[in-house]
Amino acid sequence: MIGNNRNIQIRRIFRQNESYLFLVVIAYSTLITSLNPSFLSLENLFDLGKSSAGMGILAIGVFIVLLSGGIDISFAAIAISGQYIAANVLIATGIDNIFFAFLISCSVGIALGAINGLLISSFKIPTLIATLGTLSVFHGALLTIVGSKAINSAQLPDCFKIFGAKDVLILTKANGINYGLSIFTLIFIAVALLTWFFLKHTMLGRGIYAIGGDMNAAERSGFNIAKIQFFIYCYVGFLAGIAGVLHISLIRYSNPTYIVGTELSVIAAVVLGGTRITGGSGTIIGTIMGVAMVTILNNSLILVGLSSYWQNFFVGLIIVISVSFTSYQSKRGIGSIILNRN
Amino acid sequence: MAEELLKVQNISKSYVGVQALDNVSMSINKGEIQSLVGENGSGKSTLIKIIAGVVKPDEGEIIINGKRFQNLHAIDSISEGIQVIYQDLSLFPNLSVAENISLNQMIERKKRFINWKEIKSIATEELSNIKKELDLNERVENISIANKQLVAICRALTQDAKLIIMDEPTTAITKGEIDRLFSVILALKKKGISTLFVSHKLSEVLQISEKVTVIRDGKLVGVYNTKELDYDTLSFYMSGKKIVDSVFDYQEKERQKEPLLEVKNLSKKGNFQNINFKVQSGEIIGITGILGSGRTELALSLFGLNKPDSGEIYINGKLVKINSPQNAIDLGLSYLPEDRLNQGLFVKQSIQDNAIVTILKRLLNKFRLLSDSKKYKSAKEWVEELNVITPSLEAAAQALSGGNQQRLVIAKWLATNPKIFILDSPTVGIDIASKSNIHNIIKGLANKGMGVIIISDEIPETIHNCNRVVVMKEGRIVKEVDTADITEDELFNILARKNK
Numbered sequence: 001m002i003g004n005n006r007n008i009q010i011r012r013i014f015r016q017n018e019s020y021l022f023l024v025v026i027a028y029s030t031l032i033t034s035l036n037p038s039f040l041s042l043e044n045l046f047d048l049g050k051s052s053a054g055m056g057i058l059a060i061g062v063f064i065v066l067l068s069g070g071i072d073i074s075f076a077a078i079a080i081s082g083q084y085i086a087a088n089v090l091i092a093t094g095i096d097n098i099f100f101a102f103l104i105s106c107s108v109g110i111a112l113g114a115i116n117g118l119l120i121s122s123f124k125i126p127t128l129i130a131t132l133g134t135l136s137v138f139h140g141a142l143l144t145i146v147g148s149k150a151i152n153s154a155q156l157p158d159c160f161k162i163f164g165a166k167d168v169l170i171l172t173k174a175n176g177i178n179y180g181l182s183i184f185t186l187i188f189i190a191v192a193l194l195t196w197f198f199l200k201h202t203m204l205g206r207g208i209y210a211i212g213g214d215m216n217a218a219e220r221s222g223f224n225i226a227k228i229q230f231f232i233y234c235y236v237g238f239l240a241g242i243a244g245v246l247h248i249s250l251i252r253y254s255n256p257t258y259i260v261g262t263e264l265s266v267i268a269a270v271v272l273g274g275t276r277i278t279g280g281s282g283t284i285i286g287t288i289m290g291v292a293m294v295t296i297l298n299n300s301l302i303l304v305g306l307s308s309y310w311q312n313f314f315v316g317l318i319i320v321i322s323v324s325f326t327s328y329q330s331k332r333g334i335g336s337i338i339l340n341r342n
Numbered sequence: 343m344a345e346e347l348l349k350v351q352n353i354s355k356s357y358v359g360v361q362a363l364d365n366v367s368m369s370i371n372k373g374e375i376q377s378l379v380g381e382n383g384s385g386k387s388t389l390i391k392i393i394a395g396v397v398k399p400d401e402g403e404i405i406i407n408g409k410r411f412q413n414l415h416a417i418d419s420i421s422e423g424i425q426v427i428y429q430d431l432s433l434f435p436n437l438s439v440a441e442n443i444s445l446n447q448m449i450e451r452k453k454r455f456i457n458w459k460e461i462k463s464i465a466t467e468e469l470s471n472i473k474k475e476l477d478l479n480e481r482v483e484n485i486s487i488a489n490k491q492l493v494a495i496c497r498a499l500t501q502d503a504k505l506i507i508m509d510e511p512t513t514a515i516t517k518g519e520i521d522r523l524f525s526v527i528l529a530l531k532k533k534g535i536s537t538l539f540v541s542h543k544l545s546e547v548l549q550i551s552e553k554v555t556v557i558r559d560g561k562l563v564g565v566y567n568t569k570e571l572d573y574d575t576l577s578f579y580m581s582g583k584k585i586v587d588s589v590f591d592y593q594e595k596e597r598q599k600e601p602l603l604e605v606k607n608l609s610k611k612g613n614f615q616n617i618n619f620k621v622q623s624g625e626i627i628g629i630t631g632i633l634g635s636g637r638t639e640l641a642l643s644l645f646g647l648n649k650p651d652s653g654e655i656y657i658n659g660k661l662v663k664i665n666s667p668q669n670a671i672d673l674g675l676s677y678l679p680e681d682r683l684n685q686g687l688f689v690k691q692s693i694q695d696n697a698i699v700t701i702l703k704r705l706l707n708k709f710r711l712l713s714d715s716k717k718y719k720s721a722k723e724w725v726e727e728l729n730v731i732t733p734s735l736e737a738a739a740q741a742l743s744g745g746n747q748q749r750l751v752i753a754k755w756l757a758t759n760p761k762i763f764i765l766d767s768p769t770v771g772i773d774i775a776s777k778s779n780i781h782n783i784i785k786g787l788a789n790k791g792m793g794v795i796i797i798s799d800e801i802p803e804t805i806h807n808c809n810r811v812v813v814m815k816e817g818r819i820v821k822e823v824d825t826a827d828i829t830e831d832e833l834f835n836i837l838a839r840k841n842k
Contacts, residue, residue: 201456203448206437210445213434220432222417222449280436 018274018286021322025293032300039303042171043179050182052295054246055266056288057191061236062270063287064195068232069212069279070127073263074116074135075240080259081142082108083244087254088146090157098159098245106241112138113237117230139260150255156248164249184246191239196284208232212279268319269294293318345372346408347505347536348393348424353402355388362388363399364560370505370538373531377539377551377568379580381773382744385560386540390507394426395419407504420450423504427511431494435483439476440465442493447500468496472526487633488519495526499535506530507538512546514633517838524550544576558582581773590626590785590825592809600659602793603762605644608653613639614817617653621762621793626784628804628825629797630837631814637797638680640814641764644795645677646670657762671700674761678751678768680797682744686751689740693732694721696739696750700758724753728783745776752783763787766797781807801833813837 033040058075065072082105089104090096112134119130153161167180199205207228210218219225248254273290275282297318298311349369355362363385370376380386391397393404395416404411406422433442443465448456465478474492482490491511498506512520527537527550541547547554548568556563556579563579601620608617614636621627631637642648644655646664655662657673664670670677679685687696698705698721705720707713721735728749732742739747748768755763765784769777784807788794798804804811805825813821813836821836 201458203453203456206441206445206448206456209437210434213436214432216430217432217434220428221446280434 018283018289020325021273021286021289021293024322025289025296028293028300029296032296032303036300036303039300043173044299046179046181046185048292048295048299049185049188051250052291053182053184053188054243054250055262055269055295056188056291057239057243057246058266059270059273059287059291060191060195060284061239062267063273063275063282063284064199064208064232065127065236066267066270066275066277067199067212067279067282068208068229069215070120070229070232071267071277072116072127072131072233072236073267074112074131074138075236076259076261076263076266077135077138077142078109078112078237079240079244079247080256081112081138081146081244082106082241083248083259084142084151084254084256085146086245087151087156087160087248090159091151091155096157096159098163098249101157101159101245102242105244106238109237109239109241109244110234111237113234113240114230116237117233120233121226121229135260135263142256146256148256150253153252156252156254160245160249161252163245164252184250187242187246191242192284192288199284204228204231209280212281214280265294265315268315272319272322346370347372347374347406349405350389350393351403351405353389353392353399353404355385355392355397355399355401361560363392363557365402366557366560366562367402368555368562368565370536372504373534373536374553375527375531375537375539375551376553376555377541377547378555378557379540379542379544379547379576380557381542381580382771383773384557384580386557387509388560389557390426390509390538390540393419393424393507420501423502424507425498425501425503425505426507427491427494427498427509429509429511429513431490433482433490433494433497436481438479438481439485439493440478442482443468443496444500446497450501464500465496468499471499472496472529474526486519488515488522491515491523492526503535505536505538507540509540510542511539512541512543516632517834520546542580544573544580548573548576556580590788590807590809592625592788601656602658603644604656604659606654606656608640608643608650608655610639610643610648610650612817613643613648614814617819619812619819619822621795623761623791623793624788625810626788626794626796626808628808628811629795629814630799630801630804630811630833632799632837635814636817637814638766641677641766641795641797644670644764645675671758671760674759676755676758676760676763678748678755678763678765680766680770682747682751682770683740687739687747690738692736693725693730693739693742693750694718694735697721697724697735697754698757700754720757724757725750728753728756729779743776744772745779748772748776748780749783752780756787760792762793762795764795764797768796768798769800769803801830801837805830805833 029040038044058079061075062072085108086101086105090101116131116134119125119134120127163183166183168183168186170178170180172178199208207218207223210221210223211225211228215225244259247259269290270282270287271277271290272293273282273286273288275286294315297314301310301314302308347370349367351367353363353366366385366389368378378386378389388397392399395414395418398413404414406419406424409422411418434445437445440462444461447464448461462478469476472492472495476485476489476493482493485493495506511523515523527539530537539547539551548571551568553565554568554571554576555565556576558580566579602623603621605617605619609615617640619627629637629640639648643650644664646666646669649665655664662673664673664675667677683689688699694717698717701720702712705713705716707716718735725732725735730742730746730749730753732746739750742750768784769780772780781803784794784796796804796808805828808825810822810824811828811833812819813833815837
């Protein structure tokens, strides 16, 4: 029976993890602002939007992989490969152009992603094992073949520095200092919108949900699973390529050992955002909120003066608590379904 | 002369050394409701898969709508209007009702973009075709199994189905839901859509179908008009054996002071409420009810796997707390789970290891390590005792047939020397001959003084094997009755009746 429609909708909203996360983000922000009022200033928020854009783009990649029922842990190695190769090519050729940097970084990303995609779609290797292997292969190849020397700020092509400082909206504080909304944030928003659109409105996107929900059913329905999987890992590679360029432009430095090692906190942010680790369920909004939560947490710890070692501790703690909470919720949900069905 | 929709001729198929189908032919007319009947392993599912184009036959041909197919592909079968609803339904739990209904059609039409309005209008139309209302936005994982089935039927209809093949559709739904499913099948018939109802539940087969095709051991037994059949003849055709189930006759030997097991006011929120019953030594109690009635949850609670919220459990008159399976075993309880392959056995381990897994502590040598010779001796003894037929104790448990596997599970529990044995659906997926053998083993145990609880939704099984039966519905006991005082039909009606 279809009961009160509005009631059902409201209940559905409260069943979603994002809703709780949203409340937590708000509550936490309020708390931090009361300790340090500069937290909620527009300047700090713009700053957060800039520094978290790279992580956000990686998180969207991870989100899609988790949605399809897989997992990718090689994306950080892909991001640094794209970045480091792009920077080296720009230096070697003397072409000082940010679009060229994106082109190279994203091409490297797609190529490496395609390797993952091939391994997973044609050899049916479990995604964790495949990407665990390629993580080492990609990173090892980068360090031995391309090089292991860091590129410092003086050697770095100017286009990265200009791009890193580019603001699209400039405001002036009372004391005359300018601050602005970084182009990074816009790129992140564009990636999020693009991904949302193709997940929601294309057959390919629905195919990703479908294989995450039930791989066998998807096959019987006529989805081309190999093609979908191949696409997913190429797309993750592409996003990693973008994130690689954002990262180098942000810190004006490239060290081929950077980014690798941050995989788990990116995956953690996505899971925190309510994406099921078993696949099939999750939203872009949730993912953005997961990233926001982790970013705010890290930032606020600095604002209240705790050492960065505490960051790991708190990120971990939050994940354990939030995942326990969702798991407990869904368990109770099943019980009530058994009792209520007719 | 009715128009022939599908004809399969002289189909044979063998898998490595096993003849799954041997020269089988059958045909289905337009608008006909036919049943395909056979025991587990008779070749039913292979035949369906061949018709669906998923499995290629070694020999024989398939004619659909007058077109001959030597090499039928899944896509041909679908475009000729054949839709299979597999037992697992192949739905996407994470997607909405509307999307589950419409998505396949979108794929078939090679759509690149999704038009959500269209998705909803298709779903609304198909649901109204079968006169059913469902919340289109609800995720399929949150709706009942019967409704999932209707979603799968609607999905088949979106692809211009001319024949819908339903593989064991009634396993997990209630009597009322079965009736609703049957009315949908009849409505489809009016639209000229045929149904092939694949089942081993003979009473349902007799109720719904016009024609019955019976296969046994991969061979066609015959095609019969349902009017010419009754339950016993159909059962005989299906199994090839006349099975006489002796009725269990419980004689209270001496006045027992205390019941072996007594459950008082046992409740767990969302599972079951206010459960009271007793089991005397030598009794076989049946607990019946549909999937989701709380029967399995209750059994799990007795075995320490599902902590109840309130209530008491007494064993031999003593109040006990059962917090873990280890507790339960120490108190003399054993539990044979419904899902033999995942919960009852370590299917990849050897028969020997499976047989002794419950009694490892008794098989230690003087260094407190497992003794190989004791292991072997004990396993051999139990395997022989229960007549598990195997060439070697070293073979993996998955190599055994269903009946032998179940005897092995019983053996491993008997090794613990239980006083109370709870068997959850002990003969699911087991052929008729092994079934009656397992029933006899159970009766033998009760005659030696064990208290037995059989959980089953097969009414004949409970009537023939139990002296008392408890009916559960939505978590409550609605009836407790001596099996001598009730007929199968009466029990069936109690189970089917709506509450209050």
